[in-house]
Amino acid sequence: MGAKMKMILGLVLALGLVACSNSGKISGVYVRESDNQLLFVQIVKTDDGKLTGRSETVAILADGSIKDESFPLEGSADGMQLSLKTNVLFGMGPSFSGTISGNALTIVGDGGQAVLKRTTLEKFTRQKNSLSAAAKGIVATKDRAKNEADKQAFLKNLADDGDELETKLPQVFERLHQNVQAVLERTQKRHDAIAGNLKKLRAKRLIASPDDKISIEGDIQSEVGDMQSLASDYDATVSEVRNSYDELEAVVNSFKANCEKASSLGYAPLPVQCADAQSYIAKYKKTRAIVKDQFETAGTGLFPRSQ
CATH class of the missing domain: 1.20.58 (Methane Monooxygenase Hydroxylase; Chain G, domain 1)
Structure with missing residues (x-):
């Protein structure tokens, strides 16, 4: 193999690694946890550069009941800049932009801004269970x-x-x-x-x-x-x-x-x-x-x- 061919092959491999690296950095589970509320976004970047996933809001209402809403998510990415569409997400409207920096996903929409941290589905499930237990505690206290x-x-x-x-x-x-x-x-x-x-x-x-x-x-x-x-x-x-x-x-x-x-x-x-x-x-x-x-x-x- 000639030197020129080796150089081209190396460049292609490098570009492929960068693409895979960016895909891996974007894809994932992001959660913001606050008092009595969880904000969840799961993003999967496909090989053609499109984004899919889902959004979910879990919150304890005043009466101690749990409100859990989940919607499909789609969009596109330009580097670490995201353009996403879903049903109403956290009061931000059906369309919002996002930026990934390290382990943080910052989303901005009509309703304001929210910062979500990268996590795992297992941890999110535990957080939901904890929220459910807290809701039961509120109901028990009210009862x-x-x-x-x-x-x-x-x-x-x-x-x-x-x-x-x-x-x-x-x-x-x-x-x-x-x-x-x-x-x-x-x-x-x-x-x-x-x-x-x-x-x-x-x-x-x-x-x-x-x-x-x-x-x-x-x-x-x-x-x-x-x-x-x-x-x-x-x-x-x-x-x-x-x-x-x-x-x-x-x-x-x-x-x-x-x-x-x-x-x-x-x-x-x-x-x-x-x-x-x-x-x-x-x-x-x-x-x-x-x-x-x-x-x-x-x-x-x-x-x-x-x-």
Whole structure:
């Protein structure tokens, strides 16, 4: 081989080595890591000088979820100067330029500039896993905070209900008892008045003339109608009182159930009234029994046919 031919062959080999060297310097994985975010670019330079690859953004959102977007990448290179196109990359728009210097890739687009460091896919995978673990930690922290807030709100509502039961339940019992007594007294008084009128009218009818008997009979029927209306009103009042006690029972039982729920969830400290919940139920049953004896039984005696 002549000297000239050897020189040409050496030049061709040298150019080939330079091309391979540049290709190797451009191709690779580049990542920028910041708080709660990874910016990733993978570039592969083909033999014809074109660039392919992909871009990826991985970020932790405010709610602790992970947003992971990946897009194909293409472009060309002029030495270490790159011209790249992709979908929106890191907010820089679909087209941006890049410069490789050592192990750094600097990209510039409409949204600004970012510097990414050369790394490996394995390291990027580890970084993604770390980001995912951090996201789970954020979610867990938020869940703990929410659970604690829910717990405190539940305990506060329970304490408020306990205070209300402790102060108002005796008052409600007393009011109901007084109302029952008042209704009984009014009904008894009205009942006795109607019964007295009926007794007088029936006695008067016995000695009345035929013409007067017709008028007296009308008065008797009027009094009987008043007695029936009184019985109907009394029955309605009994029903209202029953409903009031049913509502009270539901309130007391609900409070007791919420105390048991808080205890089963391990909430503490429980309101002191939770320890008295059973006594509230006992007091309710005792008071209702008194009402049943004094009110419903009295009604049966006053209006035996209406019960």
